[in-house]
Amino acid sequence: MAGARQRQRRARRQLSGQRRRAPQELRDAGECVQLERKGDVQCSNCDETHILVCSCDGKFYERWTTAPNKIFKPRLVKELGNHDIVQVACGDYHSMALSKGGNLFAWGLNTHGQLGVGSQDPHIPKPHLVKGLKGIPLAQIAAGGAHNVVVSLSGAVYSWGKNKFGQLGLGHTEDMDRPSYVGALEHWKAVFISCGADHTAVLSKDGLVYTFGAGGAGQLGHNSTRNELTPRVVAELWGARVSHVACGRQHTLVYVPSLDKVYSFGSYEGQLGSERKANQLIPLPIDLLVDNKKFCQEGTSQNVTETTAEGQESIIELFFKKRNSYPLNGIATLQRKEVKAWISNSSSQCCETIKKNIRLIFSSEACINGSFLDKRGKHFKTSKEISGVDMAEVLCFYKKIIKNAAVYQEVQKEIKNLLPSLSSSPISPENFRVYLILPFLLQQEDVSTCCTLKLLAQAILRLQQKDLQTLECLWSNLETDLFKNLIIIFKRVSLYSLIRLLDFAEQFPKEIEALEILQILYQVNLRAGCRLQDNDFYMPEMEQIVFLFSRMGREVTMLLKYPCIFDVNCKMLIHHLKCNALSLCFNICPSSIEVIQKEWIFPVRRECLLHDIWNHLRNAKNKQFTCFLRVEFVGEEGTGCGLRRELFSVAAKALCDPQSGVFRHFPSRLVWFPEQASSHDDTFLLAGTLFGMAMYNHCWTPFPFPKALFKKMQHVEPTLDDLEELIPAVGRSLKNILKEESEHKLESLQMTFVQMEEGGSVVELKKNGANILVTKHNRKEFVDLYVNYVLNESIRKPFEDFMQGFIRGCPAESWKIFLPVELQVLLLGHTDYDWQLLKKNATYMHYEESHQTIKNFWTVFYKLPEEKKKKFLAFLSGSDRIAPYGLEYFVFSIEDPFCQNPDNSYPSARTCNCTLLLPRYSSEEILEEKLLCAIEYSEGFGLM
Incomplete structure (x- = not known):
């Protein structure tokens, strides 16, 4: 502490020595006179011992004096020679200058951090940039004894330096060595500021005056000598609409244009030409004749009319012109x-x-x-x-x-x-x-x-x-059109960045900046309620770019960070490429490298399907899940992807059978996790693994899960709408609670913050919930807690097990790029059937489309009820769900097997390649009978 005081004293002595030096040559005096010509702008501290002068030829000077009329030598501030200075301010021993380019510079004594540069050096003789205000468009700067205050073009106030009396307005008395935002003035936008030795006055755009800091001489105008640590409105001036304010060392002046009066408060000691000696604690008009011309009444304090009394400085001129460096020039802005x-x-x-x-x-x-x-x-x-x-x-x-x-x-x-x-x-x-x-x-x-x-x-x-x-x-x-335009701008530069990676074969950087911005904008759009559609973010070129990257042997994992730019087809392409890459192994021979796709041979028996599946999964090594499944039904012929789909379809139906007791069933025909699950039971771990394997093997499986599951998988919070999908009656009831206008009716329901579980136990939704009634005031909280309990808290353990299994079953992280609704379709398949597309995409082997058997088949098929058509789809492909990409891409073949005795054979199917083996029949009736028999026979395998 003693060392700090010594440094402060040395710094003051150094500055005092500078200001006491008298000129030795007449040339110096002439230079001083030259500075005081018309067009020069000067600013001084409260005692006019420290003066800054901006000359009309653009030069910037600093000078010190011990008396107003004493000859002194000005110092050219060479360090600011390249800056066009528009405003200056003087403290007791420090200076500030604002350039037209918007930079604020400070130099001089820094014992209280009044330079705002974050340095502990007690004296900085050369101008330093105040970096803490970088980028803020300043309207005005002001210096006190050892503190500074500035105001921005939009009325924000910042302060720093000495704060012993609260003159920074920050609510405390700690000195600040960097600019701090005066939050207490946030709602009272300032247009002008002025500083005394240890107090500050702020004029708001509404004409109110706020003061803070030292009040011992009444200079704050609050009818008190108390210091104020935060800005406080001068109540005596309420409604007067002040247009100008100026601070002396221990006094304050304000001008009210509607009354053409200057009011003062604080310490006088005769320096204003007044006979009063006592401190003035409240604003009172100054009893002086002032120029009849009024100040500008715009409330912006940008201009002041000059006095017409030549050679006589009026009170207004003295304090509003010289002390505050009028006219105030601003930083450069576009005009x-x-x-x-x-x-x-x-x-x-x-x-x-x-x-x-x-x-x-x-x-x-x-x-x-x-x-x-x-x-x-x-x-x-x-x-x-x-x-x-x-x-x-x-x-x-x-x-x-x-x-x-x-x-x-x-x-x-x-x-x-x-x-x-x-x-x-x-x-x-x-x-x-x-x-x-x-x-x-x-x-x-x-x-x-x-x-x-x-x-x-x-x-x-x-x-x-x-x-x-x-x-x-x-x-x-932003307005929707502007927000959409912003997306287009960053999509364009994103495409440019990706093409460069292709053209120059550059390695992927850690991030592609423009794509990163697009993903952020996508999240902004989600939080704003999806003003734009997902396809507004899609980049149609991405499918080709992904394909080219894969052809070049380049990893596309980096692109998974930006899922918003891909449509669902492109996402599926990426997912397939990623899974295919994981499933490959390289057999290195002396002469070549052989690429082999790994397979996991998966034999199961239909009569104990789940038992066999669980055994395989429990005994599997993690690396086996990177292999594609090759399913074999014991005792049956056939291989291929159709059998994989059949395995997942039959297993899902078995797991979701109410008799299995695995999932909870609701009238909505959807299933959900049980509220109570044994910590030792691995059923949900295995079910999740099976679900993940379906994703990895490009299969879909008919688990009747609600949308809430897929939201949770992608870390999106489920909502009341999701609860209503699962339990419609409860969802509607909760919505009615939110809509109810009658407080009495709500209270009559006697609802409390509890939830009844299936076993009859009561769970409190919050602490002491059983004793808290649901009212209009807290009903939103009640509904949110209810939804969270049903869809999150009550099923936490089984869902965590399920997700752990899913990640194991699908080692390709590319599944994360899908939106919840896309993931739902990808895993469950479509249920929107356009049977005309099925016919349109059919191919024929050993048949012509015009053959009578083919005509008979389509006639019979279109006559089938909707449920029978779905069962035929399951008979043909292994699942009654449509592939995620839709029936328009679903291709199946009708083939003549050349049977010896076609009348005694059923139509059969190869689910591995979706081929219908259709013997030639003589009539529609026979074909219909045989087709129905084939469908019913296949139901015994559990496909429907």
Whole structure:
């Protein structure tokens, strides 16, 4: 502590020595006079011992003095020579300067962190960038004795430095060495700020004045000498609509234009020309003659009319002009008249000026964030949900500059140079505007724009998770057309990135940035209630790209991270490729490498099918699940995929038989896991394994599971609609509870937060639930807990076992790319039957389509009832469900087996290749009889 005090004293002595040095030559005095000509802007601290001067020729000076009229030597601040300074502010021993490019610089004493650069050095003589405010479009800066406050274009206030009296407005008294957001002013957007030695005053856009910090001299105007740690409105000025505010060392002045009066409060000691000596605790008008001209009544404190009394500085001029560096110039932002000039001018001289202006704005994150503001006042509502950007203006600007190739290229060049430097940890919602604006300025379809968009995607992915969530929220609040356009933009650059990987045979990077953004946008769309359809995210080129990657022998696993871009057919292609790759083994011989597809020979007996399946699964090694099944029914002929489908179909029907007692059955004809499951029973582990094996072997199986299962498999929370699908009566009852308007009727039901299980036991849905009545106030919580219990909590153990088995049975992780509804169709098959497609896709062997037997067959088939048609499908393919890709892709063959005695033979089927062996018959009646007999005979195998 002692060492810190010594460093502070040394730093002050160093600065004091600088300001006491008197000029030695007349040349120095002349230089001082030159600085005080018309057009110069100067700012001083409360005692006018420290002055900053921006000369009309663009030079920036700093000077110290011990008396107002004493000759002194100004110091040219060479370090800021390349920056166009638009605002300056002086503290007691430190300085700040804001550049037109939106950068804030600070230098001088830093004993309280008042420079905001995060350094512990007590004195920094050269200007340093205040990085904590990078990207925030600042409207005004102000310096106190040893603290600083700034306000953004959208009214956000940030403070740092000394905080002994709460002058930072943060609710505590700890010094801050970096800018901190004054959250207490979030809903009272500021348009002007001023700092005293140890207090701060803020003017809101509604004309209210808030003060905080040291109040010992009454300078806060709260009729008290108490310090305030957070902003507090000056109640005496309520309703007066103040337009200007200025702080002295221990006093405050405000101007009320409607009354044409200046009010003051705080310590005087005669310095304002007043006879009063005592501290003034509340605002009272100053009894002085001031110029009759009024201040600007716009409430933005951007301009002040000058006094007409030459040589006499009025109270208004003294405190509102000199102390606050009027007029306030702002950072560079895009203006319509500038854009018009950019587009219309083509001379070389103008081109250089245009390039300079473009560079000034589009090389600055702050200037971009300060442009395109919603002028209807919405930018003052900027938050994590509202960007404050007028997107119509952004699109209008793009349409204009795209007409001039040179201008567009210059804008894009500056954006490209800026993107790598964007902050990864923004401190303000205003920082996020750049991420909304830039994609819509990069819509042109060319290679250069795609490269720039890749850099933008990288900048977005550098954001910390909490900041990325803010951007996602802003994305979700975009208009639907803009959101859709954003997806199109990133789809284009994603395609460009993938084609590069193909053309240049580059290795897959850890992530493809544009695809990563698309997947994030897809999740945003889901959370926003699916404003866009899934197919809006599909990239139709992906099927060909995946195929080309596989032809080149390149792994497509990387693409599984971005399932939103694939339609279901492309997903199935990826899944098949992945499973096929896992099932291959390489037999290396001296002369060649032989590629063999591994098979798992799976013999089972129909009379004890489940018993044999469970034995195989219990004794299997994990590597066996990477092999495709070759099912053999003991005592029967035939092999192929049809027998695999038959195995899964028959096993599923056996497991779902109510007599098996494995699953719970509901009137909806759906099954669900039991509430109670033995921890030693491996039934659900085995059932899940069987389910996973069906997925791996490209089979579908008729488990009558609800959609809730497939949501849970993909980590999507089931909803009340899912419960209603499983238990319709309960679902409707819960929906009625949510709709009930009568509190009395709800209470009369005497419902509590409990759930009755099948065995009669009562489960509390929350702690002490049996004693909590369901009311209109808590009914949503009750319904949510009820749904969660039935679909999650009550079946936790059997579902976890089921999923453990599924992952074992399907070692290819490509199943995760399917949406829940796609996974449901893929595993259960379709139940939408278009029998005309079945006929359309049929092929014939040893038959012509015009043969009478073929005509008779289709006549008989169309006469069958719907259930018989489904049973025929099971007889033919091994399952009464349609393949996931639909009947339009289902091909079966009708073949003449050339039987010796066709009248004595049934039609038969080879389920392995979906072939119907159809002997020649003489009439429809005989064919119908034989076909029905064949279907009924096959029912004995448990296919239907």
